[in-house]
Amino acid sequence: MWYRDVVNQIVARLPTNISNVSDSYLDTVIKCYVTKQDDIDQIKQSIKDMKSSKKIKTYKDFITKK
Known part of the structure; x- marks a missing residue:
């Protein structure tokens, strides 16, 4: 699904971990x-x-999730 690709791109470019973003x-x-x-x-x-x-706080955590 292409939504996951877009989410990956957004999370990869965040300036901090995902829980700190408004x-x-x-x-x-x-x-x-x-x-x-x-x-x-x-x-x-x-x-x-x-x-x-x-468990998921950064892009690295997201891509290594199984």
Whole structure:
């Protein structure tokens, strides 16, 4: 699914770990990658799921997750 690719790109370019990034900053970054509202909502949900996970804090943690 291409949503995961976009989420990977966004997380890789974050200035800090994902739990320290504000929602407004994420909104701005997401809109650089996608324009349709359905896609934006799906990517936001994927990132929120990532933020709620206690194990995943950085891109390195995300790509090594099995």
